[in-house]
Ligand code: SF4
């Protein structure tokens with residue numbers, strides 16, 4: 001990894017060079033009932049709309065590389081024969097500008113599932129190959145528990161990572177594209193005092209975390225507490241709305257529907273992101289539902305994130321961004337659920 005520093009005022013120049021591509025970054029979307037700013041990822045045309053001081057976005061950026069809905073293929077009858085068309089939907093390079101460490105680590109986890117297996121997902125892969133990622137430092141919020149999940153720092157999965165140090169940006173460079181990009185602005189090697197300032201910034205961030213999840217022996221505890229009554233208690237609160245999966249940067253489960261037009265000349269297969277909390281998630285052909293009760297569905301979401309994924313990849317599928325708890329109308333949060341399971345009697 002290479003390091004550079006540049007004055008904060010140079011950031012607009014960096015943005016303008018990248019603006020030859022589509023840029024997606026944090027923008028302000030409004031305010032909540034307490035007057036606090038609400039942010040989300042959106043296409044940024046003007047540097048002044050980019051809000052790098054954002055706390056957390058409502059949704060993750062996954063919609064830009066794992067859309068909520070996309071056609072997997074379409075079929076048309078022509079000259080008495082079926083013709084199939086597949087469009088991966090990766091038309092133009094995309095710059096993700098201002099991702100926090102947790103969201104970069106979420107991408108790294110999605111890569112393992114969607115690109116690393118025997119059947120890589122070409123729809124996702126084509127979009128990922130067409131991306132330039134600029135990470136940005138954050139200020140931990142009261143609901144962030146990324147430190148517990150080991151995702152408060154990103155070591156890979158970005159081109160450039162920027163840490164704000166008053167009037168300077170400390171830049172971590174992981175790709176030749178990022179290196180050549182920085183050659184076009186006023187930047188230089190950091191000196192030893194700036195290395196120290198960067199480390200001090202990291203230490204200051206570490207001390208700001210409030211939320212915490214004890215992950216020690218968690219897979220074993222989840223196995224032991226599979227029948228714990230506390231799952232039913234959380235299930236009674238859960239509205240089975242699926243919001244948690246929609247905002248989560250690592251939820252990737254999906255369903256596929258086939259649509260055929262009325263005259264049988266055109267058909268398409270549509271994939272849509274789904275949530276294991278939705279009532280019909282485990283319904284199979286014949287109508288049987290393997291998880292008809294909300295607590296069984298909620299429990300499986302936790303077992304996928306904190307047990308099954310750990311068994312497969314030796315890391316959790318949760319990055320501790322806190323979005324699910326922030327968006328949940330039933331106020332169900334990961335730290336509270338895990339703590340209650342650990343405390344089961
Ligand atoms: S945990 Fe919350 S957000 Fe998720 S399905 Fe239940 S009520 Fe909805």
Ligand code: SF4
Pocket residue numbers: 244247248249250251305317318319320321322323324325334
């Ligand atoms: S489960 Fe919740 S806290 Fe964990 S990554 Fe998903 S949205 Fe973030």
